[in-house]
Amino acid sequence: MDTSSQNNLLYRSSKYYLLLPSYFWVIVFFILPLILLFTISFASKQTYGGYEINFHLDNYARAIDPIYLKIAIRTFFYSITTTIFCFLLGYPIAYYISFTDGFKKVVLMFLILLPFWTNFLIRVYSWNTILGSYGLINSSLISLGVIDTPFDLLNNYISVNIGLLYGELPYMVLPIVASIDRIDRSILEASSDLGASKYYTFFNVTLPLSMPGIISGVVFVLIPTLGQFVIPDLLGGNDSFMIGNIITNQFIVVRDWPFGSTLSVYMMGFVMIPLYLYLRYSKLSLNSVIS
């Protein structure tokens, strides 16, 4: 055997050795827990939080209860509204950031990222001081004489939606900034050169070309929101539970791991739908989504 083919062989096998750490990572932290979760979802709950794996579908039947269905629908509704509001608010912000330059752009990007340096729980909790009966909004409105009794802004769907919007907004803004940044400015000039007004250029060139960023933003917002439980916990009332709350509850309070797992499996199945669409469209988006 000559040296070149030896090297080649060495090279080819070493490629796989080099991949081992990442395989290890994926298996230990993603695949194994998933298998575990899946297995436990077919188990029966024992007293004191234990479980016995005896493969039955009772948990799956139990989960189709209207109580859970109602919460699932609410979760879905919250996720959709959050995604829509994030888009409506996030796109103009992203557009603005992308079309500024120099130091100002750095500052704006920094401001978007700044909140990540503070603990999420604290940031969400601090909305209490803004939305509460004696919070920033109500006390200013009262002292200005606009209202007499404070608005009920906290511990209901308003505060949950505000919290979700607040928490997820950066995940919408960042991919859209990236996609608008990627549009060659001479393409926008070409549009203007051919007689297009600013509006025409926006709707026929900028918006279609930023579609990949929009799709990423939607997925980055929609999917985490479906599993959200911190925000309804901290800002919600007893009628704003999301499915994530039920699941954490099953694991931590009720200690019914099998049922919690079952709900998680349902959730994952549901999340697969937008994820599947994302993978389909993100491949096509550049070419044919628009035309």
Next chain:
Amino acid sequence: MLELISLSKKYGNFKAVNNLNLVVKEGEFFSLLGPSGCGKTTTLRLIAGFEQPTSGKIQLNGKDITELPPFQRNINTVFQHFALFPHLSAFNNIAFGLRIKKKKENEIKQQVTEMLKFVSLEGKSDSLPNQLSGGQQQRVALARALINQPSILLLDEPLGALDEKLRDQMQVELSNLQKKVGITFIFVTHNQEEALTMADRIAVMKDGTIDHLGTPDEIYLKPSSTFTASFIGNTNLFKCVIETKTENSLMLRTENNFVFEKFDASGDNIVGKNLTISLRPEQIRLSRNNPHKNENGLKGIIKNEIFYGDMSIFWVTVLENIRVAVSMQNYVASENVSKPFQEGEEVFICWDKKSGHLITE
């Protein structure tokens, strides 16, 4: 007719375009030529309306258009890197301008199909830009601009991204096309050969202003400055002073005291005046014999020969340290070509007393 009147554009303190005056006639193939960074693109962007001038005016057919936004000017641009819409097919790229004008769909279809045929891209109507070759993209860009029937078409180094073969071919296609449509073309390039072969008139730019404006012949044969003389083609420049003068001839003395005769009947040169003479490599010949009577001659040594195939450039050192370029056609008469002159050989460089162009600066 397009008029640029005292046009200036400053970036901070830097004058990218500096008090530029220019008139481009209707139906003309006009070329802006100059080295990198001399302000060609900036001038074009001012004409298109992407930039606002710091001072000065732009008039199109007598109307002041300085303040108009790009989409209200009847001017279209072919961008340096084409700037095609990546999400639209060739057809929709070309139809873009017509759609803005709210033309009827069947009218659009007919016009675009015609245009596709005009630029020989019939089969490519559904292809996206990234599925087209460089030359094809270039033609889509051209078609997209031409279909709006602009008064003026601006082209910013449209051939810069193409390989040499395709570039040669597109040069011919472009000038034919311009004659056919009769639209004014303003063509930016830093390639002097491109400008010489295609343009009716050329403006040679330097540091944001026009250094010399004229037809290709004028610019090549009678450049008004040493900058233009050396930018367009190769040339040998010698600084001289007029020593004596008769009715139709001057005696010139170079800086190293070589005195030679130059026929000049113009009469506007006086004794003692400083001049530069530009001698093109093809105006000089090499000879082993003494120069003819109507020629000036200098003895020198051939230092290098640079072989270009059809011709060669000989670098000859004369007067101890002056390097002169002399070009010579290579006639391949028989199979065993023997070079007419060898490196290291002692020769005369000879030029006609009529030859050479005098530049006063």
